[in-house]
Amino acid sequence: MRKFSGERLLVATHNRGKLEEIAKLLEPFGISVISAGDLGLPEPAETDDSFVGNARIKAHAAAQATGLPALSDDSGITVDALGGAPGVYTADWAETPQGRDFVMAMTKTWDKLEAVSAPQPRLAQFRCTLVMAWPDGHDEVFEGVMAGQIVWPMRGDQGHGYDPIFQPLGSDQTFGEMDRWQKNQISHRADAFRKLVEGCFT
Ligand SMILES: O=c1nc[nH]c2c1ncn2[C@H]1C[C@H](O)[C@@H](COP(=O)(O)OP(=O)(O)OP(=O)(O)O)O1
Ligand SMILES: [Mg+2]
Numbered sequence: 001m002r003k004f005s006g007e008r009l010l011v012a013t014h015n016r017g018k019l020e021e022i023a024k025l026l027e028p029f030g031i032s033v034i035s036a037g038d039l040g041l042p043e044p045a046e047t048d049d050s051f052v053g054n055a056r057i058k059a060h061a062a063a064q065a066t067g068l069p070a071l072s073d074d075s076g077i078t079v080d081a082l083g084g085a086p087g088v089y090t091a092d093w094a095e096t097p098q099g100r101d102f103v104m105a106m107t108k109t110w111d112k113l114e115a116v117s118a119p120q121p122r123l124a125q126f127r128c129t130l131v132m133a134w135p136d137g138h139d140e141v142f143e144g145v146m147a148g149q150i151v152w153p154m155r156g157d158q159g160h161g162y163d164p165i166f167q168p169l170g171s172d173q174t175f176g177e178m179d180r181w182q183k184n185q186i187s188h189r190a191d192a193f194r195k196l197v198e199g200c201f202t
Helices: 016-029 051-066 102-115 180-186 188-201
Strands: 008-011 032-035 070-079 123-133 139-150 166-168
Touching: 008 016, 008 051, 016 032, 016 070, 016 180, 016 188, 051 070, 051 123, 051 139, 070 102, 070 188, 102 139, 123 188, 139 188, 180 188
Parallel strands: 008 032, 008 070
Antiparallel strands: 070 123, 123 139, 139 166
């Protein structure tokens, strides 16, 4: 496994909520972050039908464009009663001509569960695939998962994306009700990061 030895890591994302969580997760290791969005790099099309495929596209695009090692995060929600949807299309469900609308995406998720009369609890998983890519084409993959249930109505205004309707198993709060520190103790992203840190940063 190849190690990262810098103090500043390029994160191949255009999502500010993700970037803030990643910055906090890397802080204890003395690593700061700069994002592809901050550098004005283009957002590559996520054309694969798997999390790892799309994570590879994003990490390698940023590494090639800059000549620096780059870390990407491809993530989303899989809902059991919806056959694993939205899955890799989690971000797409929020797309509108005016930008992303997560209230719409969360409403759509709940409406689909109602339409199939899904039993309670409406089990789902948040998944995160991290890819660390080097400019020579080498990469490493790390995966994390957090099991929970989809709840309604939405609760909480912290976090980002689908956080207000995702309640981790064993918690009575949604991710939207947790502060970043609490979410970073248990999230899918934190799970993947534990493996990344062990593999690439220590
Ligand atoms: O912790 C999370 N809490 C709430 N929602 C989340 C989370 N993690 C992923 N999600 C949702 C929203 C995001 O839009 C989609 C991932 O799509 P994904 O393509 O990986 O991210 P993105 O397009 O927002 O940013 P980018 O590709 O530039 O990293 O799943
Ligand atoms: Mg994306």
